Amino acid sequence: MTLHQPTRRRSPRHGGWVAALAAAILAVPVLSAPALAAIPGDPATASSFNLEPGPDLSGTVTALKAALPTQGVQELLDQGNRIAKTGASCTTDPFGTGDNGAVLAPARKLCWDAGDAATQEWIPQGITGVSDAQADELWGTRKPLVTAWYDKAGAPLCSTDPGTCPDKGVRLSFLDPETPVAGTPDGRRYRHVLxxxxxxxxxxxxxxxxxxVHAGGIAWYKYHLYVADTLNGLRVFDMRSVLDLNPDQNASVDDTTLNGLKSNVTDESRIGRQSNVYYGHTYRYVMPQVASYKFVAAQGNSSAGTCVATGAPKASYISVDRSVPAAPALIMGEYCNSDTDHPERGRVGALPIDDTTGLLRQTGETVIATSAYHLPRDLTQGAARYNGMYYFNRSYLDNSGSLRRATVTSGRLVDHGGNITNAVGPEDLYVEHGQSASDAAQYLWSLTEHRADTTAGCTDTGSPCGRVIYAHRLSDVLARP
Incomplete structure (x- = not known):
């Protein structure tokens, strides 16, 4: 949650929390004191996570690709128009001194460019990368990361900056963390896609x-990008369907499209085909949804932070588990802010992936979940699983975050070891598995959501804020008691 930023009007994962904030603060005064009321029925019912495919969008996407040229991921990276900093040039440090337990400093860290670090309109949430997508951890010759941001549209920012008034939804950032920018050894190029x-x-x-959608979690497998759709399930996008609205790279002149119309990248207020012109809120690249999956069970949750223990879960965050090559899985979990009346801490489940297609494996018309467990802690913002170990990011307002580990013991998911303090505002998780080379390090990647500003909390000693992408060595995480 982002207390010091304007409240977003449509956040299914965090929305509705402002009205209950006072009660939530009393119920959970600090991150180290979560609500831990008993949860019935452990392990959770796996069938609650079952999904079924949504409407077929292929015909509409094909028509759009006939109108607008496409670009590949490597082209996006080559044409990165923003520069992230790493190494000594990345001075943002949201890791503080620790609110509960010893701080685990990151092994790798990247800072956004100044505009993205400070924007109030876009909030970072999800993260994935080519290690999810490919067993060899390469997209051509590159090792890209992908992050997701949601648009925190509306007042008060809209009243002073009209360009932020339209709700632009979700954007991705394609970033190459390995390849230095010529002449800027600490620079790494990235590009946004709407x-x-x-x-x-x-x-x-x-x-x-x-x-x-809130885009609290994303996961990339083969050509498909999965985006968490909180109260519905998943949306699916295809890396082969990135549409280019400005192929001549001259924004001042509307390009002629493949079907003889025009495309425009200067009008921030418009999107889609309007009066025979294609728009994208000034973004050069747009990626259309190609599929979706909906929960089979009825949804008992609402957009508020609390949860119920039965029925369909929230799809708050997702990740890929590639530790068993023959049985890749999509891990899905829910964010819950427990209180006395709503003690549920949330659930995490696993869904099978079909390695031949990159889509979820169906039995008939249903994707059948292979497991589900109640979470050992609430306030979980991201989850990953690898070699049977679960990793969870927890955050609470402007307090330092908490990295937890858990294993399945006697049919329950229980804490493994103690708390590890990490950055303020940690979000989604992604495992760089390091299977492609015997000497490759394994990393647990995440990112933070809060801007660094002058709001109380962000300037307090021990609880600094600031947006970074960061990674811990998995061996360092496992070595902690």
């Missing part, structure tokens, strides 16, 4: 609109 939902407009033409 996610869009295809539809057929009232004139019968293929168009697209903003993707209205």
């Amino acid at each position: 996610l869009v939902e295809p539809y057929v407009n009232s004139y019968g033409n293929a168009s697209y609109r903003a993707v209205d």
Whole structure:
């Protein structure tokens, strides 16, 4: 949660928490004191996580690809127009001195460019990378990371900056953490891509609109990118369907599209096909949704932070487990802010991936979950599993975050070892598995959401804020008692 930033009007994962904030603070005064009321029915019911495919969008996406040229991931990286800093040039340090337990300093860290580090409009959430996508951990010759941001549209920022008023939905950042920028050894290029939902407009033409989700977790497998859709399930995008609205790279002149119309990248207020012009809120690249998965069970949760223990879970965050090559899995969990009336801490489940297609494995028309457990702690913002060990990021307002480990013991998911203090505002998790080379290090990646500003909390000693992408060596995490 981001206390010091404007409240977003449509955040299914965090939305609704402002009204209950006073009660939440009383119930959970510090991160080290979560609500731990008993949860019935452990392990959780796996079938609650079952999914079924949504509507077929392939025809509309094909029509859009006939109108607009496509670009690949390597081209996105080559044309990165923003520069992240690493090494000594990344001075942002949200790791503080620790609110509860010893701080684990990151082995790797990258800082966004100044505009993305300070923006109030976009909030970082999800992270994945090529180690999820490919067993050899390479996309061509590159090792990209991908992050997701949601648009915190609305007042008060909108009243002073009209360009932020439209709800632009979700954007991705494609970043190459390995390749230095020529002349800037500590620089790493990245590029934003806007996610869009295809539809057929009232004139019968293929168009697209903003993707209205929180994007608290993303996961990349083969060509497919999964995005958590909190109260529904998953949305799926295809890396082969990135549409280019400005192939001549001259933003001042509208390009002619493949179907003889125009595309525009200067109008921040518009998106989709309007009056025979394609727009993308000024973004050069848009990536249309190609598929979706919906929960089979009824959804008993609401957009508020509390949860129920039965029915469909929230899809708050996701990751990929590649530790068993023959049985890759998508890990999905839910964010819950427990209180006296709602003691549920959330659940985490596993869904099978079909390695031949990169889509979820179906039995008939259903994706059948292989496991589900109640979480040992609430306030969980991200989860990953590797070689049977679960890793959880927890955060609470502007307190230092908490990295927890857990294993399945006697049919329950229980804490393994003690708390590890990490950054303020940690979010989604991604495992760089290091299987492609015998000497490759394994990393547990994450990112932080809070801006560094003058709000009380961010300037307090021991609880600094600031947006970074960071990684711990998995061996360092496992070595902690």
